[in-house]
Amino acid sequence: MRRETQLILVARIMSALFNPFYLPIVGLMALFLFSYMSIFPLSYKLQVLCIVYLFTILLPTALIRLYQHWQGWNLIELGHRERRIIPYVIAILCYFACYYIMERIHMPHFMGSIVVAALLVQVTCAMINVWWKISTHTAAIGGMGGALFAFAEYLGFNPVWWLAIIFLVAGGVGTSRMILRQHSLSQVIGGFWTGFLVAALAILFL
Numbered sequence: 081m082r083r084e085t086q087l088i089l090v091a092r093i094m095s096a097l098f099n100p101f102y103l104p105i106v107g108l109m110a111l112f113l114f115s116y117m118s119i120f121p122l123s124y125k126l127q128v129l130c131i132v133y134l135f136t137i138l139l140p141t142a143l144i145r146l147y148q149h150w151q152g153w154n155l156i157e158l159g160h161r162e163r164r165i166i167p168y169v170i171a172i173l174c175y176f177a178c179y180y181i182m183e184r185i186h187m188p189h190f191m192g193s194i195v196v197a198a199l200l201v202q203v204t205c206a207m208i209n210v211w212w213k214i215s216t217h218t219a220a221i222g223g224m225g226g227a228l229f230a231f232a233e234y235l236g237f238n239p240v241w242w243l244a245i246i247f248l249v250a251g252g253v254g255t256s257r258m259i260l261r262q263h264s265l266s267q268v269i270g271g272f273w274t275g276f277l278v279a280a281l282a283i284l285f286l
Contacts, residue, residue: 091256100220104136107194135178140171161213168206175199197282215263215271221250222275230283
């Protein structure tokens with residue numbers, strides 16, 4: 081019983097650490113570290129990260145928690161397929177607002193493309209959720225992999241080791257979601273490849 085409790089605790093920590101809302105900010109941090117954008121002033125980088133954090137993590141998380149509290153649901157109850165529509169709508173509107181603001185202040189295309197990729201992953205998952213519950217946690221990790229693949233094509237670097245890390249993380253996150261009985265194996269695998277393909281195509285062709 082103790083071992084099972086510890087396993088559930090680890091699964092919850094993994095799910096919290098790799099929240100699906102972290103995709104845009106992690107992508108931007110990678111760009112600031114490993115691309116030509118590393119030459120940008122620190123103050124500018126912090127300004128961008130603060131805007132993205134506000135609209136893609138803080139605001140949607142707070143609004144979804146308020147909605148959950150208003151409905152009187154716990155996290156497991158909120159995770160039911162038919163109850164995920166409003167959280168998806170909240171996240172999509174927040175991501176769209178973020179992209180709109182980035183366009184209004186004329187941020188570089190690469191920065192906006194990460195938010196667009198994350199937005200399209202959310203929209204695709206919301207559409208799939210109408211008839212099948214898909215894992216947004218693994219979709220976000222897949223989105224990171226797809227974005228990495230696309231930027232490797234653009235910037236001409238070898239992404240193999242980074243992709244290997246992403247696959248390992250995706251395996252851990254997917255296992256955690258199954259331990260918590262939030263998703264089946266097909267749902268976590270479907271989520272990963274949905275995120276990967278949507279993000280890669282969004283960055284390569286938008």
